[in-house]
Amino acid sequence: xxxxxxxxxxxxxxxxxxxxxVLTGLADGGRAGVSSGELAGAAGVNPAGLRKDLxxxxxxxxxxxxxxxxxxxxxxxxxxxxxxxxxxxxxxxGNLGSALADYAGFGSRGFEFVGLFDSSPERIGQLVGxxxxxxxxxxxxxxxxxxxxxxxxxxxxxxAQSVCDRLTAAGVRSILNFAPVTLAAPAGVDVRQxxxxxxxxxxxxxxxxxxxxxxxxxxxxxDAPVPALGGMS
Amino acid sequence: xxxxxxxxxxxxxxxxxxxxxVLTGLADGGRAGVSSGELAGAAGVNPAGLRKDLxxxxxxxxxxxxxxxxxxxxxxxxxxxxxxxxxxxxxxxGNLGSALADYAGFGSRGFEFVGLFDSSPERIGQLVGxxxxxxxxxxxxxxxxxxxxxxxxxxxxxxAQSVCDRLTAAGVRSILNFAPVTLAAPAGVDVRQxxxxxxxxxxxxxxxxxxxxxxxxxxxxxDAPVPALGGMS
DNA sequence: GCGACTTTGTTCCTGCGTTCACAAGCGGTT
DNA sequence: AACCGCTTGTGAACGCAGGAACAAAGTCGC
Numbered sequence: 382x383x384x385x386x387x388x389x390x391x392x393x394x395x396x397x398x399x400x401x402x403v404l405t406g407l408a409d410g411g412r413a414g415v416s417s418g419e420l421a422g423a424a425g426v427n428p429a430g431l432r433k434d435l436x437x438x439x440x441x442x443x444x445x446x447x448x449x450x451x452x453x454x455x456x457x458x459x460x461x462x463x464x465x466x467x468x469x470x471x472x473x474x475g476n477l478g479s480a481l482a483d484y485a486g487f488g489s490r491g492f493e494f495v496g497l498f499d500s501s502p503e504r505i506g507q508l509v510g511x512x513x514x515x516x517x518x519x520x521x522x523x524x525x526x527x528x529x530x531x532x533x534x535x536x537x538x539x540x541a542q543s544v545c546d547r548l549t550a551a552g553v554r555s556i557l558n559f560a561p562v563t564l565a566a567p568a569g570v571d572v573r574q575x576x577x578x579x580x581x582x583x584x585x586x587x588x589x590x591x592x593x594x595x596x597x598x599x600x601x602x603x604d605a606p607v608p609a610l611g612g613m614s
Numbered sequence: 615x616x617x618x619x620x621x622x623x624x625x626x627x628x629x630x631x632x633x634x635x636v637l638t639g640l641a642d643g644g645r646a647g648v649s650s651g652e653l654a655g656a657a658g659v660n661p662a663g664l665r666k667d668l669x670x671x672x673x674x675x676x677x678x679x680x681x682x683x684x685x686x687x688x689x690x691x692x693x694x695x696x697x698x699x700x701x702x703x704x705x706x707x708g709n710l711g712s713a714l715a716d717y718a719g720f721g722s723r724g725f726e727f728v729g730l731f732d733s734s735p736e737r738i739g740q741l742v743g744x745x746x747x748x749x750x751x752x753x754x755x756x757x758x759x760x761x762x763x764x765x766x767x768x769x770x771x772x773x774a775q776s777v778c779d780r781l782t783a784a785g786v787r788s789i790l791n792f793a794p795v796t797l798a799a800p801a802g803v804d805v806r807q808x809x810x811x812x813x814x815x816x817x818x819x820x821x822x823x824x825x826x827x828x829x830x831x832x833x834x835x836x837d838a839p840v841p842a843l844g845g846m847s
Numbered sequence: 848g849c850g851a852c853t854t855t856g857t858t859c860c861t862g863c864g865t866t867c868a869c870a871a872g873c874g875g876t877t
Numbered sequence: 878a879a880c881c882g883c884t885t886g887t888g889a890a891c892g893c894a895g896g897a898a899c900a901a902a903g904t905c906g907c
Contacts (some may be wrong), residue, residue, distance in 0.1 A: 573817055
């Protein structure tokens with residue numbers, strides 16, 4: 382509807398990224414067109430929700446036919462701002478950081494690591510994913526030169542906040558944090574948190590209480606304040 | 615409020631895991647009590663929302679005083695089902711899988727990898743994080759023996775669905791998937807997706823449209839990337 | 848012992864996200 | 878050229894999450 386920038390909801394943005402991935406796969410497979418039903422099935426969402434998501438980009442399908450795979454893919458890529466490669470810096474090259482730097486999927490999805498940083502002297506100079514590891518003291522300079530706006534933190538939790546401060550001071554506007562701490566960043570800087578332990582703990586909860594569906598909760602009626610809970614031995 | 619099991623919202627469950635992490639840190643630091651305001655600050659949420667989250671567990675604080683750090687920590691751990699170590703299996707020991715297996719944070723947070731699996735013959739027998747890598751053909755047996763209910767997929771995207779099928783067939787009820795594909799799992803199996811590219815693309819979007827807060831729309835003077843977006847053809 | 852302050856737990860309300868259902872539009876067919 | 882089926886795009890209702898304000902309760906000070 383609104384052609385300019387009607388402020389797309391964040392939940393929709395996250396799904397747009399999924400649609401982009403599915404569309405890229407379809408394009409590589411040679412598919413020319415796709416319907417909302419098929420695309421929604423491949424993305425694991427409701428067809429109506431998918432259409433509503435896409436409606437935020439303006440009309441991009443043909444009624445009675447469906448969506449053009451290449452056109453929709455490029456449209457979403459433009460809206461997400463990944464139509465051209467974006468420069469990212471990565472701090473912390475332990476196991477996780479090395480895995481991220483070596484992950485080829487980023488390069489094909491519009492992201493390029495232009496700087497890898499670590500504080501451990503023995504890692505400096507090593508090549509990870511084709512790029513040399515540099516000391517964190519070079520961070521300001523590299524960010525300024527490459528105009529990187531995205532920073533990824535894969536350090537231990539103890540130093541994550543100081544790294545965040547340094548990144549924001551250097552001009553980074555968006556941060557993806559893998560360290561298990563809640564970062565405090567100045568206003569205007571977006572921080573996204575990926576906590577692997579949190580994900581596992583949510584799974585553990587769903588696993589423990591997986592039977593809330595059928596049997597209508599033949600519960601302990603007395604108001605015992607969290608009595609047993611032990612149950613499953 | 616409801617003492618039995620009032621179906622805690624998933625968003626609350628995810629935040630409970632964060633509170634648990636913060637509380638563990640406070641407990642290690644020797645703190646005995648904490649207020650909702652301080653805890654909310656450390657977790658990056660609103661104090662009122664934190665109290666509402668905790669209210670799902672029943673009353674667990676003392677008015678006028680605050681919360682007992684150890685008591686609240688144990689209470690949340692019990693609700694999440696991580697009061698005792700849970701058995702997990704991990705499939706795919708590339709860079710990311712090795713990083714996960716080697717991440718000490720899991721063990722201290724209630725998760726233990728009891729089986730590491732890979733299909734590449736040269737990886738089988740290697741020790742990663744203290745455990746030997748086994749062939750995926752042993753997966754059924756190990757899941758049955760250890761009664762593991764949580765599976766982590768860190769394989770390439772092409773084989774993730776088949777690994778998912780194998781895990782569910784073996785009896786795994788919860789799956790954490792790092793492969794960039796949408797998995798189809800039978801009903802009753804919970805799948806959580808962590809897609810690193812999606813996270814970065816959301817950041818890219820927020821970065822591109824970072825000035826949507828103040829409605830006054832001071833359009834980016836000069837260096838406007840993605841200026842009009844109008845030309846869709 | 849009593850009052851006042853502090854902090855929790857709850858309730859209301861506003862806004863957002865999701866889903867359902869229908870109208871609008873395009874291609875193919877007769 | 879008109880009809881019909883198929884698919885998109887949109888409007889409305891429902892449910893849920895988030896935030897602010899208020900009442901209950903317990904402790905500290907006098």
